[in-house]
Amino acid sequence: MPQTVLIVDDESSIVFSLSEAMRDVGYKVITATNGEEAIREVKESSPDIVLLDLKLPDIDGLKVLKQIKDWDHNTPVIMMSAYVDIPTAVNATKMGAHSFVEKPLNVEKIKMDVQNTIENYDVRKELEQLKEIERFRQKINNPLEQILGNSPAIKKMKKTINKIVESRATTVLIRGESGTGKELVARAIHYAGVRKEKPFIDVNCTSIPDELLESELFGHERGAFTDAKKEKKGLFELSNGGTMFLDEIGDMKMAMQAKLLRVLQEKNFKRVGGTKQINVDVRIVAATNKDLEQAIGEGLFREDLYYRLNVVQVTCPPLRERHDDVLLLTRHFIDEFNRDFKKSVTKIHPDAEKLLLSYSWPGNVRELRNVLERAILLESEDVLLPQDLSISPSHQVTQLPQQTEQVEDVIPAGDELTLDDMEKWLIERTLANCAWNKNLVAKKLGINRTTLYTKIKKYNLERD
Numbered sequence: 001m002p003q004t005v006l007i008v009d010d011e012s013s014i015v016f017s018l019s020e021a022m023r024d025v026g027y028k029v030i031t032a033t034n035g036e037e038a039i040r041e042v043k044e045s046s047p048d049i050v051l052l053d054l055k056l057p058d059i060d061g062l063k064v065l066k067q068i069k070d071w072d073h074n075t076p077v078i079m080m081s082a083y084v085d086i087p088t089a090v091n092a093t094k095m096g097a098h099s100f101v102e103k104p105l106n107v108e109k110i111k112m113d114v115q116n117t118i119e120n121y122d123v124r125k126e127l128e129q130l131k132e133i134e135r136f137r138q139k140i141n142n143p144l145e146q147i148l149g150n151s152p153a154i155k156k157m158k159k160t161i162n163k164i165v166e167s168r169a170t171t172v173l174i175r176g177e178s179g180t181g182k183e184l185v186a187r188a189i190h191y192a193g194v195r196k197e198k199p200f201i202d203v204n205c206t207s208i209p210d211e212l213l214e215s216e217l218f219g220h221e222r223g224a225f226t227d228a229k230k231e232k233k234g235l236f237e238l239s240n241g242g243t244m245f246l247d248e249i250g251d252m253k254m255a256m257q258a259k260l261l262r263v264l265q266e267k268n269f270k271r272v273g274g275t276k277q278i279n280v281d282v283r284i285v286a287a288t289n290k291d292l293e294q295a296i297g298e299g300l301f302r303e304d305l306y307y308r309l310n311v312v313q314v315t316c317p318p319l320r321e322r323h324d325d326v327l328l329l330t331r332h333f334i335d336e337f338n339r340d341f342k343k344s345v346t347k348i349h350p351d352a353e354k355l356l357l358s359y360s361w362p363g364n365v366r367e368l369r370n371v372l373e374r375a376i377l378l379e380s381e382d383v384l385l386p387q388d389l390s391i392s393p394s395h396q397v398t399q400l401p402q403q404t405e406q407v408e409d410v411i412p413a414g415d416e417l418t419l420d421d422m423e424k425w426l427i428e429r430t431l432a433n434c435a436w437n438k439n440l441v442a443k444k445l446g447i448n449r450t451t452l453y454t455k456i457k458k459y460n461l462e463r464d
C-alpha cells in the first residue's frame with residue numbers, strides 16, 4: 001500500500017506542485033485548503049505524513065498541529081511558512097512538529113525530507129513494536145524464571161546457568177535423576193541466551209534407532225543408502241546457530257559417540273554418502289541420568305567425549321533433598337491445574353503437607369506434577385487432602401514399616417564394640433530408612449546437618 005501524504009495549504013499552486021512531486025515518488029496524495037478540512041482528513045484517512053502551512057485562512061497552523069498531534073502524536077508533521085521567526089519554530093517543535101521548511105519551497109528538498117521522514121518513521125515504529133513484543137515476551141517468558149525453587153541447590157544451579165547463558169558457545173552437560181528438570185534447564189539455556197532466535201533441536205538418543213541416528217544428525221546425500229531417494233539435511237545443519245539438546249546421551253552407542261566427538265572438535269562434518277565438509281556453529285547441551293563415570297569404567301562411554309562434553313556441568317538436584325521447594329512447587333502446580341480444570345483448591349491440609357514432605361519423590365518434579373494433576377482433577381473442595389495424593393506408600397520415608405524391616409535392624413554385637421561402631425550403625429540405618437533425606441536424618445538423630453555430614457565422611461558412608 002502506498003503511503004499517504006496530506007498537503008494542507010490555501011494556495012492552490014503550492015498544493016498543485018507539491019501533489020505532483022509526491023505522486024512522482026509514489027505516494028498517495030490528499031489535500032486540504034483550510035484547517036478544518038485538514039483535521040477532518042487526518043481523522044478520516046490517517047495520513048503517514050502531513051505537510052502543513054502555518055498560515056491558514058480559518059484556524060492558525062499551530063492549532064491545527066496541536067489537534068493532529070492530539071489525534072495521533074506519532075504522525076509526522078512538516079510545517080511550511082514564508083516567515084519563520086524563531087519563537088514560532090521553537091513552539092512548533094515543542095508541540096511535536098517534525099521540521100520547518102521555508103517558502104518559497106524547494107520542491108526537490110521537500111521530496112527528500114518527506115521520504116527520509118517516512119522511512120525513519122517506519123523503522124522507528126517497527127523498532128518500538130519489536131521492543132514492546134520483546135518486553136512482553138521477557139515478562140511472560142523469562143526462561144530462567146520457569147525454573148522454580150528457592151533451595152540453595154536450585155539457587156546454585158541457576159547461578160551456573162546464568163554464567164552459561166552469558167557465554168555463547170560452551171558445551172554443557174546436564175546431570176540429574178529422572179524428572180529433575182534437565183530438559184527445562186536445557187531450554188532455559190537456549191532461550192535465555194543470544195541463540196534464542198535460532199532453532200532449539202531436541203534429539204532423544206534413545207528414541208531414534210541406532211542405524212538411523214547418524215543420518216538424522218548429519219543428513220545424507222541422494223543414494224547414500226537404499227532408502228535415500230533424496231538428499232536430506234541433518235539436524236546439525238538445521239540447528240546451525242542454535243542449540244542441539246542431546247537427551248539421554250549416556251545411551252548413545254560407541255560408534256556414534258566417536259562421530260559426535262569429531263563434530264565437536266572440528267565443528268564440521270560430512271553428510272552420509274557425501275564428500276563436502278559442512279561447517280556448523282551449534283551449541284551442544286547434553287543430558288543424562290546415567291552414571292557416565294561408571295559407563296566409562298565399563299567401556300560403554302568414551303572418556304574423550306566425556307571430557308569434551310563436560311566443559312560445564314549443571315546438576316539438577318533431586319526433589320527429596322529440597323524440602324522447601326516441594327511446597328513451593330506444589331502451590332505452583334495447584335495454581336496451574338486449578339486453571340486447567342477450573343477448580344479452586346486454595347489450601348493444603350496439614351496432613352497432606354506432611355505427606356508431601358515425607359515422601360521421597362523417586363520421580364522427582366515430574367512425579368509431583370503428575371500426583372497434583374490427578375489430585376486437583378479429583379478434588380471438589382478447596383482443600384487438598386492427603387487421600388487425594390496417590391503416593392505409593394513404599395516410598396514414604398517417615399513411616400516405613402516395610403523398609404525398616406529390610407534394613408539390618410540388629411544392633412551390632414561383640415566384645416570389641418565401640419561407641420563409634422554404634423554411632424556408625426545408627427547413622428547408616430537412619431540414612432537407609434530415610435532414603436538419604438539428610439534433613440530428615442539430622443532431625444531424627446537430633447543433630448544438625450553439618451554434624452551429620454562430618455559423621456558421614458568420618459564413617460565413610462557416602463553413597464558412590
Ligand SMILES: Nc1ncnc2c1ncn2[C@@H]1O[C@H](COP(=O)(O)OP(=O)(O)OP(=O)(O)O)[C@@H](O)[C@H]1O
Pocket residue numbers: 146147148149176177178179180181182183184185289316365366369
Ligand atoms: N525447577 C522446576 N520448576 C518448575 N517445573 C519443573 C522444575 N523441574 C522440573 N519441572 C517440571 O517437571 C517436569 C519434568 O521435567 P523435565 O522433563 O525437564 O525433567 P528431566 O530431568 O528431563 O526428566 P527425564 O530424565 O525423565 O527426561 C516438567 O513438566 C518440568 O516442567
Ligand SMILES: [Mg+2]
Pocket residue numbers: 182183247
Ligand atoms: Mg528429559
